[in-house]
Amino acid sequence: MTEKFRRRSGVKNLNPEEAGRVILSIIEPRFASAEAAYAWFHSKPLPGFSDLTAVQLVAEGRSEAVLEYVEAIDMGIHA
Template sequence: MILLSECLRDGLLDPSLIAKELRTSKVDVIRSAGSGTQRSLRAMLDILDIVTLRFGNPIMAYAWYRSEALPGFSGSTCMQLVAQGRASEVIEYVEAVDAGIYA
């Protein structure tokens, strides 16, 4: 899991600190979140925290978040859905899969 406290600077999520945790660039993190807003960064981290348990580490979870098309979402990835403001739908889907609903 990505520890939220390690990604905060002056009480705000810092894309540079998130990038360090994910071993990528600040620009990549901002693109992956759909924007650099606190809401989009938080949504991305929430999803990564949920799926990190499945993949074993946050870097693998991040790769999945960026590249894996989700069934039932017209081939969109988590990254694309978050950029569209649909993070809550992604979280609901991932939690349903984890609960065995879409297994």
């Protein structure tokens, strides 16, 4: 089982607040600051998800989708 798969399946069983904290801890190194990661998580509409933000997806119970999106960006699939 890969680390990415473990992270994705791990957020599945968390409540939205806990899942949000886990996702923020995963994405924070990709940004210049914790504040920038927080701003992205709360305000950047994600293409392919009806322009919902990551926090909106997490609130809907779609934390795994947010991590899959981040993984896709890491692989160069999304710009």
